[in-house]
Amino acid sequence: QVQLVESGGGLVQPGGSLRLSCAASGNIFSIYTMNWYRQAPGKQRELVAAITSGGSTYYADSVKGRFTISRDNAKNTMYLEMNSLKPEDTAVYYCHYIVAIGGYWGQGTQVTVSS
Numbered sequence: 001q002v003q004l005v006e007s008g009g010g011l012v013q014p015g016g017s018l019r020l021s022c023a024a025s026g027n028i029f030s031i032y033t034m035n036w037y038r039q040a041p042g043k044q045r046e047l048v049a050a051i052t053s054g055g056s057t058y059y060a061d062s063v064k065g066r067f068t069i070s071r072d073n074a075k076n077t078m079y080l081e082m083n084s085l086k087p088e089d090t091a092v093y094y095c096h097y098i099v100a101i102g103g104y105w106g107q108g109t110q111v112t113v114s115s
Contacts, residue, residue, distance in 0.1 A: 001026050002024060002025070002026035002027065002028045002104050003024070003025050003026055003104075004022055004023070004024050004095050004096075004097060004104050004105065004106035004107075005022070005023050005025070005106060005107070006020060006021065006022050006093065006094070006095050006106045006107065006108060006109040007020070007021050007022075007023075007109060008020040008021050008109065009093060009109030009110045009111045010110075010111070010112070011112045011113075011114065012085055012111075012112070012113055013113070013114070013115050014085060014086060014087060014113055014114075014115055015084060015085065016085050016113070017081070017082060017083045017084075017085065018082045018085065018111060019079060019080070019081050019082070020036070020079065020080040020082065020093055020095075020109060020111075021077060021078070021079050022034070022036075022077065022078045022079075022095030022097075022106055023075070023076070023077045024076040024077070024097060024104070028076055028097070028099065028104070029099065029100075030053075030099060030100055031053065031073070031076060031097050031098070031099055032052065032053055032098045032099060032100070033050055033051065033052050033053070033097075033098045034050065034051050034069075034071050034078040034095065034096070034097055034098075035047060035048075035049070035050045035095070035096040035097075035098070036048045036049045036050070036069060036078070036080045036093060036094070036095055036096075037093070037094045037095075037096055038089075038091035038092065038093045038094070038111075039091055039092050039094070039108075040088075040090060040091040040092075043091075045094070046060065047060060048060050048063055048067065048080070048093070049063065049067055049069040049080060050069065051069045051070065051071050051078065053073070055071075057069055062088075063082075063089075066082065066083050066084045066085075067080060067081065067082050067083070068080070068081040068083075069081075076097075078095055078097075080093070082111070085111075085113045086113060087113045087114060088113075089111060089113050090111060090112050090113050090114070091110075091111060092108040092109065092110050092111075093108065093109050093110075093111055094106055094107075094108045
């Protein structure tokens with residue numbers, strides 16, 4: 001059974017940084033795209049960043065220039081480096097892997113940006 005586990009969330013002051021990780025366990029093969037989503041209270045889940053198996057990346061306009069997505073294919077692990085964090089980045093962050101038979105979600109990690 002495949003599981004995705006996020007880590008690295010927490011409380012940080014505005015302007016600070018955090019690094020999220022998403023590690024996959026179990027038999028998982030040929031991950032196509034890896035995504036980071038977030039959901040703030042009372043809002044819809046939104047795509048924050050994505051990275052394809054070839055390394056192409058996508059960023060939401062709200063995080064461009066501040067967040068960097070990366071992946072380690074050998075470890076089936078994805079990262080999200082978040083810099084210059086703002087209060088509006090506060091949300092639960094979820095990782096999502098797309099594979100040939102569908103997709104897998106992590107359980108989410110809370111990121112709170114507050115002074």
